[in-house]
Amino acid sequence: MDRIDWIENETERTARWQSESGMPAPKQMAIVDDTIRPDDAYGLAGQGTALLWRGDFPSARHMLAAMAKRVDYRARKSRAKREEGTTPGQAFHLHRQAQAQKARLLGMLLVQLEDDYYIKLPRAQDVKAACTEAWGVSDGGQTVVALRELMGVIGAHEWRTKGLEVPGLGGRIHPHYGVFTPTRNEYLDLIAKATFPAAAKEKGVAFDIGTGTGVLAAMLARHAGIAKIVATDIDPRSLTCARENVARMGLADRVEVVEADLYPEGKAGLVVCNPPWLPARPSTPLEKGIYDPESHMLKGFLAGLADHLVPGGEGWLILSDLAERLGLRSEGELAENIAKAGLVVKERTQATPRHPKAADKADPLHAARAAEVVSLWKLVPAPRV
Ligand SMILES: C[S@@+](CC[C@H](N)C(=O)[O-])C[C@H]1O[C@@H](n2cnc3c(N)ncnc32)[C@H](O)[C@@H]1O
Secondary structure, eight states, rough: OOOEEEEEEEEEEEEEETTOOOOOOSSEEEEEEETTHHHHHHHHTTTTEEEOSOHHHHHHHHHHHHHHHHHHHHHHHHHHHHOOTOOHHHHHHHHHHHHHHHHHHHTTEEEOOOGGOOOTTTTTTOOOOOOOHHHOOOSOOOEEEEEHHHHHHHHHHHHHHHHHETTTTTTTEEEEEESSSOOOOOHHHHHHHHHGGGGGTTTEEEESSSSSSTTHHHHHHHSSSOOOOEEEESSSHHHHHHHHHHHHHOOOTTEEEEEOOOSSSSSSEEEEEOSSSSSSSOGGGTTTTBGGGHHHHHHHHHHGGGGEEEEEOOOOEESSSSHTTTTTOOTTTTHHHHHTTEEEEEEEEEEEOSSGGGGGTTTTHHHHHHHHHHHEEEEEEEOOO
């Protein structure tokens, strides 16, 4: 367990250091409150001095927003200078660099949590349930965490409590902290409207590889009349979340959630997989649903598919072409991997994203996002010749 040490009122202090991204505990720390000006807070954070907030809690949130505004302003200015001649791939890398810098700088505004995740600051909200869900039961000691991270934990608790209406599901999915949340539903529509293979129906079996919240497994159980679905994931938070969601929907007798690297044992009439769409390294565990390093999951899914299908079975891959548009995957690479795995495309259906980012002209990746297409690739083993 990492610790953070500092001196306050001439007394040595120590607490557990919480950082989801594994950011090391800052070495320099200033004690601040509502009297610090945003420009000074921004300046200190930029120099690597963390700011432990001892003022009013809502003011800390305002300070975070004020610092974020300054980071965004500077990022916009330096982007405008570079814009001309930047390829989509360069724009993507610069965007990630800017995101990492923003995370580092905003991660300098810290708050302390007491035993039981209590915040001993004026007008502080109760974050006990949110922190317990994200980090487990408190060990009783004090914790220091970046306010930005704590806001993420609070946001995740709100999503988990109220759930997310999934149109093709006829119900709500309750995502957990750190689990991929299906907020973009164009790909869910593609599944909802697809014709299911006879091999998976009636007494058939389906696999959902990388189930996350369990949303696709639940859709298959609810609408495709598939008798048994085995849903896998390698991430412990996703496994717990998927189990809870299927139980909540009364589907636990038909959806089995198992820990596996890609495939479970056996064969199925339908295998669905929605891997992370971008081949890049996640910078925090929270990005594992977005970035697939070296396309490990995508390639593994394709390579193992033919061996896990019963005769007449189909593999359904959900993938966006954003990676091609950003130059992260070459044109033709997907087709090559499909062929290399002994598969052919039986059918491809497509949808255009409707999420707000696709229309946001200020987004540095706007050109690529505006043209993005999400596809459902129905794959079958290549006929033997
Ligand atoms: C993009 S998310 C999709 C989640 C869910 N199927 C959905 O559509 O909302 C990808 C999921 O794959 C999981 N995953 C990544 N690598 C995996 C592997 N090798 N085996 C199983 N699951 C994996 C991640 O933990 C994550 O939950």
